[in-house]
Amino acid sequence: MNFIHRLSLAVAALFLSGCDQPAPTVLDQQLYVWQRQWTPAHEGALRESRRDFSSLRVLALQAFPGAGWSRARIDPALLKADGRPLVAVVRLDGQLKSLDQDEVIAQIQQMLGDWQAQGLAPLGVEIDHDAGNARLPAYRTFLARLRQVLPTTLQLSITALPAWLDSPELPGLLATVDSSVLQVHAVSDPRQGLFDPEQARRWAERWGDVTTRPFYLALPAYGVALLTPENGAPVVESEVPIDRGGERRELLADPQQVAGLTAKLRADPPVQLAGIIWFRLPLAGDRRAWSLTTLGAVARGDRLDSRMRLxxxxxGGLYDIRLVNQGNLDSPWPQRLTLAVGACDGVDALVGYTLQQTPGVLTFTRIKEGRLAAGAQRAIGWARCTKIDQGGFNVYP
Structure with missing residues (x-):
């Protein structure tokens, strides 16, 4: 057998073996819209999210101990124009001493009636209630009753906690609803971090072994700040600013970590896994959420790259120096940047950086933490020089 023939057989074998590889599973991608007060920024965010996310799960109604009931101030015209399937989410705070079933059901029915009067036709209702394991029997009773009074055309789902995996009540609870959303982010002490991809994978596999109904995985695309505790417990600041001074420790779900998990889920999905729901829809200026560019790239499984440039x-002889993120990955401001220049008679750095001038080189050094969204830019300094080399820069992470 000559060399060319042997090579042809080898190439054919590789091609055939590749054809035998199963294609990655296509997982449905949905979005939580979790803002309590809608703003004009929602219009652009919804429009830009249409490419990658099939459905919207919209915070509609909340109940908190002491504060009582409140409605999210949604924009029904925007949702109607968007046209994607909707699920109305009802948040029942886990610290409520008990659920007044009559009151909860009445509030849900009134909310649904108001949505329908505004031209919205949700496909389902999701109950978000972080009940402790000891309260799962009562929660199951409530869900069974709610299922009976809701129209049969409406799907009923729940947000679920990994801690419920230890309860013998879980199979019966899941049997009362059409689907569940397993929350695998920030489920315990946030000081331990927002997300552990390996732990999330284990929880998802165990959940698939328990449920006989489809389930979704809620994954994080956001960050929080931990404020200095006053009485031992940390104060968590998320999308709503807290009017309090003191040190803030920023925690952010790492897009590359989350992307690693989604790749594994596509290659080998747990039983009954129907898709992923991302928390949450980011708005322009939302400093504690991934940009929509990064979120879309992770959802699609694209390769992530920040590509920082100057x-x-x-x-008029004054040079404006800007840092630009030309990639699809939100990234921290670089630690150090250098720029080749001619003779300069005036230079300065802007907020976040300090500047050192040596013959032929300007060096910017980070003195403050910050992130630059994919596709965004920010000014870091200015200079009055005889020449600046556009391509003569270096970025050091």
């Missing part, structure tokens, strides 16, 4: 623009 951009210099000259105006």
């Amino acid at each position: 951009h210099v623009e000259e105006r």
